[in-house]
Amino acid sequence: MFRNQYDTDVTTWSPAGRLHQVEYAMEAVKQGSAAIGLRSKTHVILASVNKATSELSSYQRKLFKVDDHIGIAMAGLTADGRVLSRYMRSECINHKFIYESPLPVGRLVVQVADKAQVCTQRSWKRPYGVGLLVGGLDETGPHLYQNCPSGNYYEYQAFAIGSRSQAAKTYLERKFETFMTCSRDELIRHALFAVKESLQDEELSITNCSVAVLGIGEPFNILDLKSLQGFIDSLEEKKEAEVETVVADSEQAGADAEAPVAEDQGDGPAPMET
Amino acid sequence: MAMFMQQQTDDSSFKKNMLFRGQQDQSSALPSVGFVPAKSPTTHTQYPYVTGSSVLGIKYKDGVLIAADCGGSYGSTLRYKSVERLKAVGKSTVIGASGEISDFQQIMRYLDELTLKDKMWDDGNTLGPKEVHNYLCRVMYNHRNKFDPLWNTLILGGVKNGVKYLGMVSMIGVHFEENHVASGFGNHLARPIFRDEWKEDLSLEEGILLLEKCFRVLLYRDRSAVNKLQVANITAEGITISKPYALRTEWEYKAFQNPTQGVEGSW
Amino acid sequence: MAYWSPYDNNGGTCVAIAGSEYCVIAADTRLSTGYSILTREHTKMCQLSDKCVLASSGFQADIRALQKNLDARHQIYQHQHNKKMSCPAMAQLLSNTLYYKRFFPYYAFNVLGGLDNEGKGCVFTYDAVGSYERVGYSSQGTGQQLLMPVLDNQLQSASPLLLPSKESATPLSESEAVDLIMDIFASATERDIYTGDAVEIVVVNADGIRREVADLRKD
Numbered sequence: 142m143f144r145n146q147y148d149t150d151v152t153t154w155s156p157a158g159r160l161h162q163v164e165y166a167m168e169a170v171k172q173g174s175a176a177i178g179l180r181s182k183t184h185v186i187l188a189s190v191n192k193a194t195s196e197l198s199s200y201q202r203k204l205f206k207v208d209d210h211i212g213i214a215m216a217g218l219t220a221d222g223r224v225l226s227r228y229m230r231s232e233c234i235n236h237k238f239i240y241e242s243p244l245p246v247g248r249l250v251v252q253v254a255d256k257a258q259v260c261t262q263r264s265w266k267r268p269y270g271v272g273l274l275v276g277g278l279d280e281t282g283p284h285l286y287q288n289c290p291s292g293n294y295y296e297y298q299a300f301a302i303g304s305r306s307q308a309a310k311t312y313l314e315r316k317f318e319t320f321m322t323c324s325r326d327e328l329i330r331h332a333l334f335a336v337k338e339s340l341q342d343e344e345l346s347i348t349n350c351s352v353a354v355l356g357i358g359e360p361f362n363i364l365d366l367k368s369l370q371g372f373i374d375s376l377e378e379k380k381e382a383e384v385e386t387v388v389a390d391s392e393q394a395g396a397d398a399e400a401p402v403a404e405d406q407g408d409g410p411a412p413m414e415t
Numbered sequence: 416m417a418m419f420m421q422q423q424t425d426d427s428s429f430k431k432n433m434l435f436r437g438q439q440d441q442s443s444a445l446p447s448v449g450f451v452p453a454k455s456p457t458t459h460t461q462y463p464y465v466t467g468s469s470v471l472g473i474k475y476k477d478g479v480l481i482a483a484d485c486g487g488s489y490g491s492t493l494r495y496k497s498v499e500r501l502k503a504v505g506k507s508t509v510i511g512a513s514g515e516i517s518d519f520q521q522i523m524r525y526l527d528e529l530t531l532k533d534k535m536w537d538d539g540n541t542l543g544p545k546e547v548h549n550y551l552c553r554v555m556y557n558h559r560n561k562f563d564p565l566w567n568t569l570i571l572g573g574v575k576n577g578v579k580y581l582g583m584v585s586m587i588g589v590h591f592e593e594n595h596v597a598s599g600f601g602n603h604l605a606r607p608i609f610r611d612e613w614k615e616d617l618s619l620e621e622g623i624l625l626l627e628k629c630f631r632v633l634l635y636r637d638r639s640a641v642n643k644l645q646v647a648n649i650t651a652e653g654i655t656i657s658k659p660y661a662l663r664t665e666w667e668y669k670a671f672q673n674p675t676q677g678v679e680g681s682w
Numbered sequence: 683m684a685y686w687s688p689y690d691n692n693g694g695t696c697v698a699i700a701g702s703e704y705c706v707i708a709a710d711t712r713l714s715t716g717y718s719i720l721t722r723e724h725t726k727m728c729q730l731s732d733k734c735v736l737a738s739s740g741f742q743a744d745i746r747a748l749q750k751n752l753d754a755r756h757q758i759y760q761h762q763h764n765k766k767m768s769c770p771a772m773a774q775l776l777s778n779t780l781y782y783k784r785f786f787p788y789y790a791f792n793v794l795g796g797l798d799n800e801g802k803g804c805v806f807t808y809d810a811v812g813s814y815e816r817v818g819y820s821s822q823g824t825g826q827q828l829l830m831p832v833l834d835n836q837l838q839s840a841s842p843l844l845l846p847s848k849e850s851a852t853p854l855s856e857s858e859a860v861d862l863i864m865d866i867f868a869s870a871t872e873r874d875i876y877t878g879d880a881v882e883i884v885v886v887n888a889d890g891i892r893r894e895v896a897d898l899r900k901d
Contacts, residue, residue, distance in 0.1 A: 206761070208757075230757075230758075230761055234754050234757055234758065237754075238553075238750055238754055239549065239550055239553050240542070240545075240546040240549050240550055241545065241546070241549040242543075242545065242546050242549075245536075245538060245540040247536075247538045247540075248536055248538065248540070279540055280539060280540045280541075281538070281539040281540065461685075461686035462686060552743075552746070555743075556743050556747060559688050559743070560688075560786075562688060564686060564688075566686075583720075585690075585715075585743075587687075587688055587689070587690060587741075587743055588743030588746075588747075589690060589692060589713075589715070589720070589741075589742045589743045590742070590743070590746070591713055591720060591721045591724050591742075592721075593721045593723075602718050602720075603718065
């Protein structure tokens with residue numbers, strides 16, 4: 142029987158220069174339902190696909206307020222995500238206590254990334270199995286960041302993580318150039334369109350998605366069901382106006398679904414680079 | 416035992432004997448709990464050694480002005496004559512300190528580290544005067560909580576995003592913002608003048624003249640003030656701290672030469 | 683050589699009056715040390731939530747530290763419970779916070795005012811180490827001795843000693859309460875050197891929070 146010799150603990154390198162445990166953690170992110178983020182010159186929108194594990198259960202919350210000026214959307218192990226969100230909240234509170242001003246988003250993201258990195262270099266630890274989209278506002282305007290279990294972080298105009306996120310990414314890639322000048326409401330509609338792409342066969346509804354908004358003059362808030370329903374309704378009208386639908390997405394979504402288990406000899410970029 | 420002690424007269428064997436007695440005591444009567452006398456609390460940091468006198472600060476039309484002299488007094492001795500008591504913190508803030516000079520220099524080490532790390536983020540976010548002021552309040556208050564105060568009154572001014580900021584922190588953490596502030600003797604001698612003459616739209620020249628007027632009063636009335644002062648000007652364009660300069664003073668008034676002449680009951 | 687003390691009394695007077703559906707909280711804006719005035723426009727009030735305002739006199743650095751502590755704790759509460767703290771809950775938290783530091787107390791004398799869970803006005807009054815009581819009205823600070831008997835006389839509240847106990851909120855209307863506060867602050871300013879410059883009055887009622895400032899003697 143073939144057995145990978147180099148994936149039993151986080152700190153062991155494979156001869157090809159990979160850390161398999163870290164890559165597995167990156168895979169955990171892809172197993173979780175999708176989370177989406179995008180920004181304009183004034184606002185950041187975070188959205189999530191909510192999936193209940195059974196007919197009888199409720200779904201896991203995936204959008205969290207960190208402070209008035211920072212929020213996160215997560216994909217992967219939400220339990221790990223909550224630990225990180227607690228850490229982020231307390232960092233924000235501490236910063237406000239000392240300086241009476243909000244913690245810059247980018248600095249918080251680096252702190253979280255450093256925290257994640259430590260888990261990739263200690264034999265007795267386990268990497269966080271969660272990917273975060275961090276939306277926030279600071280002196281330099283709105284920002285959207287992605288945090289990985291590997292300790293990598295990236296800044297984006299718009300991004301999606303989690304299962305079938307490729308479909309949403311395709312939508313965002315096609316539209317992101319218009320985002321910067323979007324109004325708040327337009328940006329929310331773009332977020333919902335992107336969420337729609339990541340839903341498998343389901344119809345977009347208030348039960349399977351959540352949207353959070355934050356921006357200049359608007360502290361982080363998760364849209365209540367009524368206003369979310371309003372946005373979903375307005376989507377239908379918009380769709381009739383532009384009949385453009387995505388064809389390529391269904392293929393990409395399929396490709397994404399079969400999780401590429403890392404092979405040692407793989408010569409592509411290591412999956413930890415997303 | 417007593418016999419043994421009497422026989423010993425020279426020093427070294429006496430010490431040996433004491434040691435012996437100690438050992439015996441420990442092993443017999445009491446269980447051997449090492450008694451460590453309580454360390455008396457540190458109090459030498461609760462008063463100053465070398466001090467700087469008043470610092471004055473005002474807002475004016477285009478920014479904030481802060482002034483301080485260059486004296487450092489060792490009690491009533493004018494021990495140092497070129498002490499810089501105005502320092503820039505980052506790109507938009509100046510602090511001026513009265514009180515213990517060494518504590519101020521320690522505070523500057525804290526602030527230099529703070530601003531260096533802030534700069535190293537290189538992300539477009541910077542600490543403005545408000546943030547530095549709040550940080551300083553925490554530092555001063557935390558030291559007082561440990562009964563190890565930083566023996567200063569700090570005045571802090573700056574401009575960020577077009578907003579002028581002027582505030583003060585004391586050695587026990589009392590802090591506030593104001594249009595004009597003064598520490599030490601300045602609170603008694605300069606603030607009344609500020610309250611009469613300060614206005615929102617003072618020009619730079621008027622602002623400096625007002626500070627110099629107050630300084631002249633301090634010079635005449637506060638024995639630890641010296642005639643060698645610096646003025647810091649903080650505007651949206653940046654910070655300039657002047658070279659030390661002297662004010663013209665007049666000591667030849669009759670009343671100065673013999674201030675109590677003709678006053679009944681004086682000598 | 684003057685002996686260093688970790689405490690100072692920065693003076694000031696705080697008052698709160700509860701009505702059946704409002705609460706008025708007021709404090710002067712003078713900040714003093716010894717015989718000197720540090721500033722004439724320093725607020726002693728702190729809005730802790732949408733239905734809860736704290737007014738404190740005593741040592742300003744301790745007061746600010748206390749307010750920041752409560753703010754931080756309130757933020758954590760909001761993260762955990764998805765709602766703002768009620769005024770009675772905040773009252774208990776304030777007591778615990780003060781009591782926790784009883785061996786090196788916050789030199790802060792607090793009155794907490796707001797609306798309770800039924801929307802009725804409530805006032806909580808404290809000592810520096812956390813003893814507290816819900817009352818119909820209260821005052822704290824350097825002008826307390828001057829104001830309290832006037833409040834006792836003018837507010838027409840039921841005595842807290844009555845059995846069976848009666849509602850201790852004042853039957854005065856909101857505007858009558860505000861007028862009374864302006865008058866008693868003007869009076870306290872006449873005799874208390876630590877009270878003056880301006881009085882800041884905050885009214886909490888079902889419509890929200892309203893703030894007004896009235897001038898006092900500056901000498």
